[in-house]
Amino acid sequence: MNRNALRTWSANLGLAVLAVALLFGIWNAVILIGNLKPYVLPTPQSAVSQVIDNWHTLQPLTWQTVKETVEGFFIGAIVGFVLAILMSAYKPVQRLIYPVLITSQAVPIVAIAAPLVIIFGFGMLPKLLIVTWIVFFPVAVNVLDGLAHIDADLINLSHVLGATRTREFVHIRLPATLTPLFSGLKIGATYAVTGAVIGEWTASANQGLGTYLLSANSSLNVPAVFGAVMLLTVIGVASFVLVGVAEGLTTPWRRRSTARRRIRLSGDLTSGGGEEPTPLALSSTSGSMKGPQQ
């Protein structure tokens, strides 16, 4: 990371911290102005200290919820991506599956949770299903859209260049799915936590943050409720940020004007960077960026 990038990055981080501080400020102001009792709305500080004080209890619960979120997210992402590829490659499959996909999202997820538990029992499976159910949809729709919008002339060009179907897929269609894929993943990442909590509310044999929140709520432990909400929010935001980081790493051409791995002809074509020119470092072709000059 060069100095400029570092500066932008720290400025963004500073703004994010400021945004949270602002939120906490408004929260406190609402309590003051409304003269709200702590058992109705506790201060954010008390919710945070509640989390810190009970961290030994909360830590395994948080881990459990993170696990459900992440596993469900990955399964959902894979299912959504594969469905999109299949639908784009075989139009009859698309006509068959697309209405089913839309119907699946019209079903209220909270309503379907209960029957899922009846079918699959208490345990990890129904929870993963619910998260997957939520995540696969934006991924499938975005990737399918991306594939549908590939320029027909580009496909013609690849035919003129003598491409086989497989190579055309690898070099033209597949890379074109990356940007829409990440749009879908970002939406999925923020919703995945919601899926995990709904799953825990209906189907929890294992304790997670969702179940903790329910029991804190029924015992009127309001700071604990807000503490759990905060933790869940952090999981959601962290998922989004991680997806964003992954996007930045896999689609460097959207931010950078030059590739990290460079091709040079015997050192006389060096430009910038200041590293020792390698005789001929092979440049990256598809976004893989492991290289000596990274």
Added chain:
Amino acid sequence: MAEPRLRIDDVSCAFDHGNVIESIDLDVGRGEFVSIVGPSGSGKSTLFNIVSGLIRPTAGRVLLDGQDVTGERGHVGYMLQKDLLLPWRTVVGNIVLGAALRGSVKRADRVRAAELATRYGLGEFLNHYPRALSGGMRQRVAFMRTLALESDLLLLDEPFGALDAQTRLEMQMWLLSVCQDVGATILFITHDVDEAIFLSDRVVVFTGRPGRIAADLPIRTPRPRGLDDLTTPEFIERKREALALLHRHEYTRTEA
């Protein structure tokens, strides 16, 4: 006479709404630069799609060095007004796209691509993504991608149509110097009569739909050509001739 590099032999093509081109006979010799001008919808691009093998003609044949290649792909280079560069590939990566799509990209392909790009003014941009390039530079990369195929027959369909007038002239002179260098055989579509005369050995004028060859004008201006050639009496005379042909057919078309 030697076998022409490209022979279009009595090619006709019809779509649902009737003939698009009719009985096109056209020979292009090795190393020749031939432009096609004609009104919109006269089937110029259809002819290109036939020569490149993207579509099969309803009748007639396409011969390369006497070999019948009608409907076969992968024999010619092809470039459009849209540069169609892949945003995730660098300049070098885009130039070697043909190799990637046909097999694997070897080190030698990259070296050749980098040398090609360096020789023709893209040396500073080898590792740049297309995003960072201007329209003219992008078209240069697209042309390099076409050259890298090692097919010496190039079909260029209004490659500079989207560029501003100044960049366009710059690109025309660039193209002239590159062609001089590599000795490619070029079939070039344009709407711009000036461009056609400036670049070509022959300008073929198409009629309106269905497209037929109305005239085949030889341009005898010696090469290398420069800016001054754009204003010689001979150039103006050729232009007058071509415009009259284009205009006449526009006119009779509206009459009919």
